[in-house]
Amino acid sequence: MTFIPPGEKIIETKICRLSGKEFVVTDKDIELLDKISPVFGGQKYSLPTPTLSPEERQRRRLSWRNERKMYKRKCDFTGKEIISVYSPDKTYPVYDQKVWWWDDWNPTDYWRAFDFERSFFDQYADLLAVAPKLSLYNVQCINSDYTNFTLTSKDCYLCVGTTNSEEVLYSNFVRDVKNVIDSTFCYECELIYYGMDLTRCYNCFYAKNAVNCRDSFGIEECDNCHHCIGCYGLKNKEYHVFNKPVAKEAFEELWSKALLHGGSLKILSDLKSLREKQFVRNMHTINCENCYGDQIENGKNGFMCFDAKNIEDSRYAYFSPKNINCIDVTNTAPLGVEYCGECCSTLANNNFATFQFSHGSHVLYSTLCQNCDYVFGSASIKKGKHIVMNTVYSAHEYEALCGRIIDHMKSTKEWWEFFPTELSTFGYNETVAHEYFPLSEDEVSSKWWKWYNGENKNTYIGSHYSALPIDQYNEKIVGYETAQKNIDELLSGILECEVTKKPFKIIKQELVFYIENKLPIPTKHPDQRHKERMSLRNPRELHERTCPECQKKMITTYRPDRPEKVVCEECYRKLVY
Numbered sequence: 001m002t003f004i005p006p007g008e009k010i011i012e013t014k015i016c017r018l019s020g021k022e023f024v025v026t027d028k029d030i031e032l033l034d035k036i037s038p039v040f041g042g043q044k045y046s047l048p049t050p051t052l053s054p055e056e057r058q059r060r061r062l063s064w065r066n067e068r069k070m071y072k073r074k075c076d077f078t079g080k081e082i083i084s085v086y087s088p089d090k091t092y093p094v095y096d097q098k099v100w101w102w103d104d105w106n107p108t109d110y111w112r113a114f115d116f117e118r119s120f121f122d123q124y125a126d127l128l129a130v131a132p133k134l135s136l137y138n139v140q141c142i143n144s145d146y147t148n149f150t151l152t153s154k155d156c157y158l159c160v161g162t163t164n165s166e167e168v169l170y171s172n173f174v175r176d177v178k179n180v181i182d183s184t185f186c187y188e189c190e191l192i193y194y195g196m197d198l199t200r201c202y203n204c205f206y207a208k209n210a211v212n213c214r215d216s217f218g219i220e221e222c223d224n225c226h227h228c229i230g231c232y233g234l235k236n237k238e239y240h241v242f243n244k245p246v247a248k249e250a251f252e253e254l255w256s257k258a259l260l261h262g263g264s265l266k267i268l269s270d271l272k273s274l275r276e277k278q279f280v281r282n283m284h285t286i287n288c289e290n291c292y293g294d295q296i297e298n299g300k301n302g303f304m305c306f307d308a309k310n311i312e313d314s315r316y317a318y319f320s321p322k323n324i325n326c327i328d329v330t331n332t333a334p335l336g337v338e339y340c341g342e343c344c345s346t347l348a349n350n351n352f353a354t355f356q357f358s359h360g361s362h363v364l365y366s367t368l369c370q371n372c373d374y375v376f377g378s379a380s381i382k383k384g385k386h387i388v389m390n391t392v393y394s395a396h397e398y399e400a401l402c403g404r405i406i407d408h409m410k411s412t413k414e415w416w417e418f419f420p421t422e423l424s425t426f427g428y429n430e431t432v433a434h435e436y437f438p439l440s441e442d443e444v445s446s447k448w449w450k451w452y453n454g455e456n457k458n459t460y461i462g463s464h465y466s467a468l469p470i471d472q473y474n475e476k477i478v479g480y481e482t483a484q485k486n487i488d489e490l491l492s493g494i495l496e497c498e499v500t501k502k503p504f505k506i507i508k509q510e511l512v513f514y515i516e517n518k519l520p521i522p523t524k525h526p527d528q529r530h531k532e533r534m535s536l537r538n539p540r541e542l543h544e545r546t547c548p549e550c551q552k553k554m555i556t557t558y559r560p561d562r563p564e565k566v567v568c569e570e571c572y573r574k575l576v577y
Helices: 027-036 054-062 120-130 248-260 264-276 395-411 432-436 441-446 480-492 508-517 526-535 569-576
Strands: 010-015 022-026 071-074 081-084 166-169 172-175 178-181 184-187 190-199 202-211 214-223 226-232 238-241 279-281 285-320 323-330 337-376 384-388 543-546 553-556 565-567
Touching (some): 010 027, 027 285, 027 323, 054 337, 054 432, 120 395, 184 526, 202 264, 226 264, 279 569, 480 508, 553 565
Parallel strands (some): 166 178, 172 184, 226 238, 337 384
Antiparallel strands (some): 071 081
């Protein structure tokens, strides 16, 4: 049964036109749609209720966002070899990041006059085919060429969504961190390996859902703890192993042995057994009022919000650091957005149906636009205002034309709909949609969506390097000559993922980290490690369960058939404090 927040009323029960599943629209949905409905020429153009379920709306937005697939190709302006999220066989013009910002090319050269005899999306596909694309979204970064959606960071490699950070490898959505590897959703942290959902943690390895913790290994749901190994649900503790206090000397001996001799798997296995005996909280919410979702901090009136901070009056928001009066938004920027709907990768206000737009306002149905206001149906605009299909108009002409286009889109049943997945510039399996909503190639083809087969051609033919124990790369243990020989062979060798068989390499920066922290060389490809980390997080869905302690109904991200002992927030606090 679909969960409805207290006090809300179901106004419509609808059938998703794509999945065929039933979903509901409440009075709060309609209230928010009315708030963000645009006004042209003094007339409000109301947004109708959606035709797709919330899951399909999220999938559609994510099918436009390629985060992790990067390729070598030529810049179509300079001919220089670059790193890009667009594979070399894609025919779109792709410009290097510096070139894209040059004044040597003009986005309005790709102008179109709107044709009222054709559908909007049909015309927009033509514009997408010729408007230059940005190779990567990487702003004010140093020595971080292989990163995407990354801002003001230094010495980062194969990262996504990194902000104000330094020395970060194979991680996604981390902010204000340093010396972090293979981690996800970490904030204000340093010296982290395999961390997930951490805040203000230091020197932690294999840690999940922890706040203000340090010098710990294999911890979960811990707050203000230090020097802990294999612990779950502890608050304000020190020198604990598997939730039991130990002497400082015993802890240090176990820490050294666990790391140096590969005891991490045993510790993590024992932690799993310990966790299965413990209670788990229904949702992770901090300082929230009337919020439903997971990993929400400082929120008020949020429904179906996940990985959201500082939100207010927002619904169906996913990885949204700061949203106010927004509905159906995904991957908005840290500075926040207001009055937005059906947006992805957006940093702006009063936007509707935009992808990869930042610094501006009142933009509709546009992609890859920066520093512009009052734009409709345009692509790759770098600055300006009153633009339709990359054509500049006067303010009066703009208002009148936008109204006519909306009326036309209503007649073609395109109004309110985000850009269709079939128009995406990426194959479905290249995008984040495939990560959250995996499909087979046949399933994708049956929906007339794109599939990218290029990866199947990039196979490695040759011998693979087999990693040695980490102490064999440490000159303090095996001597300088032996260590240097082993290091040279490792850094020049190709490793094979033990799961996917995909080839991968170890870079010098990460090897130094492994040696200093006595961590084993990874045996899995970075993509597989990312996949396994993400599988440890609950799905972005809500379910109703009964708290076994107080017998009250509660909302949780744990499905009713899962075996965990899920308790409500009130009971959880009583149990752990």
